[in-house]
Amino acid sequence: MTSRVIPVAPFTLTVFGATGDLSRRKLIPALFHRDLDGQIPDEAAIIGVSRRHLSDEEFRGFAHQALNDHIPASELQGPEVQRFLARLTYVTADADSDPGWAELAARVGSQPDHIPVYYLATAPHLFGPICERLGKFGLADKGRVVIEKPIGKDLKSALALNEQVGRIFPEERVYRIDHYLGKETVQNLMALRFANALFEPLWNNAHIDHVQITVAEALGVEERAGYYDTAGAMRDMVQNHILQLLCLVAMEPPSSLDADAVRDEKLKVLRALKPIDDHNMAAVTVRGQYRAGASAGGAVPGYLEELGSDRSQTETFVAVKAEVENWRWAGVPFYLRTGKRLASRVSEIVVGFKPVPHSVFDSAAGPVESNRLVIRLQPDEGVKLWLMIKDPGPGGIRLTHVPLDMSFAKAFKVRNPDAYERLILDVVRGNQTLFMRRDEVEAAWRWVDPILAAWRGAKEPPRPYTAGTWGPSASIALIERDGRTWLEDGA
Numbered sequence: 001m002t003s004r005v006i007p008v009a010p011f012t013l014t015v016f017g018a019t020g021d022l023s024r025r026k027l028i029p030a031l032f033h034r035d036l037d038g039q040i041p042d043e044a045a046i047i048g049v050s051r052r053h054l055s056d057e058e059f060r061g062f063a064h065q066a067l068n069d070h071i072p073a074s075e076l077q078g079p080e081v082q083r084f085l086a087r088l089t090y091v092t093a094d095a096d097s098d099p100g101w102a103e104l105a106a107r108v109g110s111q112p113d114h115i116p117v118y119y120l121a122t123a124p125h126l127f128g129p130i131c132e133r134l135g136k137f138g139l140a141d142k143g144r145v146v147i148e149k150p151i152g153k154d155l156k157s158a159l160a161l162n163e164q165v166g167r168i169f170p171e172e173r174v175y176r177i178d179h180y181l182g183k184e185t186v187q188n189l190m191a192l193r194f195a196n197a198l199f200e201p202l203w204n205n206a207h208i209d210h211v212q213i214t215v216a217e218a219l220g221v222e223e224r225a226g227y228y229d230t231a232g233a234m235r236d237m238v239q240n241h242i243l244q245l246l247c248l249v250a251m252e253p254p255s256s257l258d259a260d261a262v263r264d265e266k267l268k269v270l271r272a273l274k275p276i277d278d279h280n281m282a283a284v285t286v287r288g289q290y291r292a293g294a295s296a297g298g299a300v301p302g303y304l305e306e307l308g309s310d311r312s313q314t315e316t317f318v319a320v321k322a323e324v325e326n327w328r329w330a331g332v333p334f335y336l337r338t339g340k341r342l343a344s345r346v347s348e349i350v351v352g353f354k355p356v357p358h359s360v361f362d363s364a365a366g367p368v369e370s371n372r373l374v375i376r377l378q379p380d381e382g383v384k385l386w387l388m389i390k391d392p393g394p395g396g397i398r399l400t401h402v403p404l405d406m407s408f409a410k411a412f413k414v415r416n417p418d419a420y421e422r423l424i425l426d427v428v429r430g431n432q433t434l435f436m437r438r439d440e441v442e443a444a445w446r447w448v449d450p451i452l453a454a455w456r457g458a459k460e461p462p463r464p465y466t467a468g469t470w471g472p473s474a475s476i477a478l479i480e481r482d483g484r485t486w487l488e489d490g491a
């Protein structure tokens, strides 16, 4: 099976922070892959911008190295590599001063028919100054701007940041990336819900017992400790990725996949989240921080050692029992959990259905377990629907729980594209469906801020957990108090 490739319109993509980590690890490889697949038109141009003094040739060398580091050698054999590198040019410019900007304006302006896209792969405090200069040098008139999290560290700073960007770019030309929305299986969640008549009648509190969303990472914070310590798991993962997943599970069917139709529905979910503050924080949230332990068979240091400090209250693990207060979901808990240095890297959504109302089987048949739909985001993307069947063989009815198991890798023999491949080209296509609107980001902070305040007020340190485990035991207690258990690895 091959994927359908429709080339996009000619564009000029300017990447600010072009020599940084995001550009090297994600943007350059993603653009190359799309080019390799023939989706980038011949005229398209990519301009790297950063403060470093580099020639076009040196920037191409940097990009070539990024390809060597992040793309299998077998995909780098053909003439496509040179064709891709030839698209790249470089301009030295600083967000805070004018030199270089006139040259950038001349390069972008030399292609008046192209769609101008500005990707701000920089620290967020530069978003405002870069947008201002884009405006000042006449680059913003038709341009689209792409920004990434962290969009603020609380509601106040998010409002200020959105305001700065919004002074120059109208909302319909602002693309706020949450790369989880570009993941294949996350988009599949929409296909599963809205392209199958099977699920929608069951997708409510009459039939669903609870939902679990786990985004577990095996890695620690490593060299990102400096940034991470100012954020923590709530800001780094829950405020954005996990709440977006929750929205896609819980939202009403939109009338179309039109960007605002989808985002209106997600916004309603965010606004319906039951507030968590100092009254209920202790009962429904757990935060943790990893200590030294073992991962992938080797000893690994604790968070504080990685940070090089003996004091930090930053959480590397969060579990929350969230509730969506509306008719569809009243009484259905959404258990959310994420953390660094957990037992394995796994992201999945488990939709647990209610038990059968009455069992017709005797005790020899064994328990009748509830159905579960497991949507595996990574690794081994796929969908499992757990059903009860009769264990084959003679000797009466014995029941067993088995999955209808669809692994995407086995079903489709295509490379699973990285989220950025889809998202960058969606910007060129002018499709904002998979990007967060300003009010969504702000609504997410409105829910998160009181939780952070309650944690600060409680003055309790995060609970320790050993690296390589599933987090603090309080997280297990959080769900077991309700008579349920966390499910892992497609179980």
Ligand code: BG6
Pocket (backbone or CB within 6 Å): 179, 217, 236, 237
């Ligand atoms: C980023 C977070 O947004 O997502 C990181 O800042 C995290 O801390 C990463 O590791 C996880 O993304 P993925 O695609 O590897 O699941």
